[in-house]
Amino acid sequence: MLNDRNWLITETCFDLTRQNHAETIFTIGNGYLGTRGAHEERYSGEERTTFIHGVFDDVPIVFTELVNAPDWLDLNLWLGGEPFRLTEGEILAYQRQLDLRNGLLTRQVEWRSPQGVRWQLTFERFASLANPHLLCQRVTIKGGEITTLEVRTTLNGETDNLNYKHWDWIGQGFVQNSAWLHLRTRSSGIELGAATRLIVTGGRNLRQTDWDTRNAPTLVVTTELKSGEVVEIEKITAFYTSRETTDPQGAARRALQTLPQSAWNGLWESHARVWQREWDCCDVLIEGDDRAHLAVRFSLFQLLAAAPRQDERVSIGAKALSGYGYRGHVFWDTEIFMLPFFTFTRPEIARNLLSYRYHTLEGARKKARENGYKGAQYAWESAATGEEVTPTWVPHPTDRTKLIRIWTGDIQIHISADVCYAIWQYWKATGDDDFMVHRGAEIFLDVARFWASRAEWNADTGCYEFTDVIGPDEYHDHVDNNAYTNALARWLLKTALQVLAWLESHQPQKAAQLRGQLELDENELAHWQKVAEKIYWKEDAQTGLLEQFEGYFQRKQIDLQTLEPRTQSIQSLLGIEGASEANILKQPDVVMLAYLLPELFDEKTLRANYEYYNARTDHTFGSSLGPAIHAIIACWVGKPDEAYEHFMRAALADLEDVRGNAHDGIHAASAGGIWQAIVFGFGGLKLGENDWKTQPCLPAHWKRLAFRLKYRGQPLQIDVINPAAKAGEG
């Protein structure tokens, strides 16, 4: 790790009015599951969730969602007969801290009970990164007088997703000091085995009782304390699902049986060691800006906490595993925003995430087929199978008899190119030919086939067109010839032909097998070439401006400044129709293209397009995907202060909840964009075929920027000192 500062996220006030935001911030995870930072004892209005990768189940309206697993946090204390609850008695001291180095969440409380007894309590928890099936809790209690302590912990299977229940009970039981629970999701039939062990050390006359309440097996331990005596509670929980083993219930029980009597220290050491290795691969240092530095590390922590290390059939949803937002569905957010971080620091994880797209090819083929196209069309929102799970209709926010039609699942087609872009980037960065041969090439070819079948020949213009689409900017739907979409389609078709040529020269057998399997003949390949060459493309020769889509320049001109200050998005202000008719963007579209395919822009056209569209984008309440990208391009056009403003808008989306929606879960795409802004924006890293260079562009007050990554198997450490940094800050 690059330094010892700026690793701790701290909360010093117990405030239930912002508990859902705090739950998001204090989410911990280990790539197998993620658990929001709810307290051990329960409070009204909480959203205590644990999401396990790949455990989806059917639900009305949004079709499928990650299921809230049994609650492993539950741990309730009766101190001298009084229930420990911070809403009663008096809080004398309170601090909650997430250590980003290792995901240890600690809460220290000094509490005077309603009857006036003073207690010191420390709660700790971590989700083991060394063995992701193990979840560890420890509570240390020091009481102020001779009294009793009762500890109750329920393995609660009655969890719900925003009122909706997914679990059927199969069985439960007790073995010595542990309880187990066996459940199954109601529609998808995924089984879950959970087991929890409770050990209390300290006090006298320790007694354990089991409450065999259905779907809520509970361990109860009572003990008697002397004044000032310390009691330690250790609780270890194991989760397994039928996605990993045929006997999840037995696996969970066995995982606990093999633990030593006191397991915390051993589990902690192996866990912390693995986290140390993670940060050694990817840490970022910013000197001169602690707030930005902490925010960057928080973003990377959340990405690492959600990254599947053992599973290549899952991917990271838009809110990672940290909240109900988007219900765990996977968007282009993963490939375009999050993936570069993994590609360049943890390529093994990137390979898992891309393999998810390989394993869900059948879902993409089904979508293409159902829409009347050939090949593979990736779902705009994807879950267990890759089938399209974008909600078609959602309830109107105010009129309950109306519904809003969501079109992204139908026509936001660019994602099928985005997936391939990420594969290409991964391949170029890692040289993982094996992946390209056995997985990537098939995706490329079947996606190219989709694009060629989707292209519409316009005899009048002599162009292939893509009409009725949504580009990255979602304020404008049902548009024709979106520049981003057309450029990515052209890139995809040409690159697919390159991939095929490469495969034919390197692995002719595999190439032949794929061509046979996909029934690809020369006519079709020639058609791809022809479509790529004749895709509609229009650039203003004088201004260098690309029109975002046909007719964009004629949309109603709105001066964003006249609408400031505002607390809601332009779409909320103008309505769906109103925003669509205006020229304001939800997020970068041409600018996004400039980032992904910079070769299409020279210095002048880059600047022209950035200036034009930057002034017309809803940076504050539009898409959270935008600011990091704008920060990068601002660096590229030499505007570090403007870049910094964009960057901080992204960096504080979660920690300071600048958009007011962090309670739904972290902004995972923004978190990935932040890393890209650091590396490709401020750091100015440029990667060539066999070399690299940097063109840094640091904000004036940053004294130093350093980061680590891997390129073609070689570790790089980039370290930029800013000689012009202003003194006195930091």
Place this chain on the structure above:
Amino acid sequence: MLNDRNWLITETCFDLTRQNHAETIFTIGNGYLGTRGAHEERYSGEERTTFIHGVFDDVPIVFTELVNAPDWLDLNLWLGGEPFRLTEGEILAYQRQLDLRNGLLTRQVEWRSPQGVRWQLTFERFASLANPHLLCQRVTIKGGEITTLEVRTTLNGETDNLNYKHWDWIGQGFVQNSAWLHLRTRSSGIELGAATRLIVTGGRNLRQTDWDTRNAPTLVVTTELKSGEVVEIEKITAFYTSRETTDPQGAARRALQTLPQSAWNGLWESHARVWQREWDCCDVLIEGDDRAHLAVRFSLFQLLAAAPRQDERVSIGAKALSGYGYRGHVFWDTEIFMLPFFTFTRPEIARNLLSYRYHTLEGARKKARENGYKGAQYAWESAATGEEVTPTWVPHPTDRTKLIRIWTGDIQIHISADVCYAIWQYWKATGDDDFMVHRGAEIFLDVARFWASRAEWNADTGCYEFTDVIGPDEYHDHVDNNAYTNALARWLLKTALQVLAWLESHQPQKAAQLRGQLELDENELAHWQKVAEKIYWKEDAQTGLLEQFEGYFQRKQIDLQTLEPRTQSIQSLLGIEGASEANILKQPDVVMLAYLLPELFDEKTLRANYEYYNARTDHTFGSSLGPAIHAIIACWVGKPDEAYEHFMRAALADLEDVRGNAHDGIHAASAGGIWQAIVFGFGGLKLGENDWKTQPCLPAHWKRLAFRLKYRGQPLQIDVINPAAKAGEG
């Protein structure tokens, strides 16, 4: 009661494949709540529900639904350490019986445990009709060897409605041998207090433990048995809600505190006495047809079990309190199908049900206003407030991206006349002037105002028309000038003027107050008269046929016989569009009109319309509301055998599940229709202004038909002997 036979509904086989149907059949209730016949111990696939009148809460898609209350049935036995479950071990004898005389549900089981121990168990339960807040269970157990017995009962607040949870936990606790639970619905904020007391008598070394698991407080009692010893378990549960008291939790606890140590016998006696009085008001006797007789009594039992006796702000939903179907929403089913039974046997209950419409007038006024009309337009589906809660869109059964638009809430307007029809019938039958003065008149006048404002003047035809409506026959929507709707509208406008005239002569002050309150002037009253006189009306002078709606006779002619045998409705076979284009009816429409307003038909036209539409109605899988009405008119045209066929189709809808949907709950409208078929069809009762007569029309094998009712305060007992009854049956 009229005889001692045909009172028992019996199940002799434990069969989980039909458990949901059996749960519906074995529903018990006391007018405050209804509980499906789930077993004390739980089985996979069960739908164990208790619905309390008026306890609605928000839910997606269907807006609001009756909330599944905490589970009061739960009672699990560990016999010698083995859990009692009929899916394990061996069932040596099994009988479940619902006694319709008093709603006692009894299950007798002889069971050999997996370890070979023989047990005799009798489970009994009833929901007290004398004190509807009390729910009583008793279990008698005789064991086959020296062993232990453990009884666990959980007051389970983790219930859901088809996966959707409505309850927030507030608190719970234990007092001596009872547990209590305090909950609140998540959206509507209705509080519920529940308390349950468990007393085990028999055995030695009796011990009680409390499991304080959150939202599932559990009482556990263990005892030791000698071989052949009998143990008796008595469990009494109390429910109160904030709809009745400001302190439901205290009320539930107090209700148990005042009970004697052994409460069953006392509670049973008062309960059975009240049921005896109920049957004395309404029993029906059929000699010569035990199957029909039992089915009729079952229907009346279910209506009585759901009828609110203490609450005039609730009504009976389409499935009463017996299942999830229609989510507890109230339709015209109540007024037109169920209400006559109450009006003529338990007018106090009818008054409560009609008062519900008075208390929901504001909802009806809101609906009229939002639709651009004046006055009061009753919701097609109504719940707590009377606002329209028909789901606007429901998921397509096979294509998950599609939705089906439900139009009944928009345009099935006849319900606003149906409600008044029921008031008029109640008033005529009971002479309850007080109701008409203080509630009925206001409804009549504001509904008349709605109809007048809804009528559309057609200058070409010189008629007032009602276009774009749905009549009773729901296979045809968006039709113009539905005969039923137009006739009821005309009746309503004329009758409203009569009601006003009566009020002005009997209670001039109230009349003046109402006219002032509603701002009714002479112009408006004259307009009502004019509309009533000029409503579109067309009858074929030659055939006497009424056209169901404009253009009905031109719809595609389909011969129903050519589609037999079938197992689904005509709409399922032809699709929504296909059925709409065809001339097949889901249920009687002109025939329904003939039943409600017989003065519009002479003998010839009645027969002509019945014959014509009867041949074109989907009797088997169309609406369950139809068969009873067809049975009545078949009697009126002298066709007892055809009437009997229709009648049995209605009578067996639940008991023999002839439509395959009884698992959703009983067909309450059909149950009410069955009573009307008995009284006004087979019994041929004709009520004059001051007298009555009968024109019976019995099926050949019925030897005798007798029934009791009340007319203008006088008890009547009609007793029809069929001299022509075939011998040898019965």
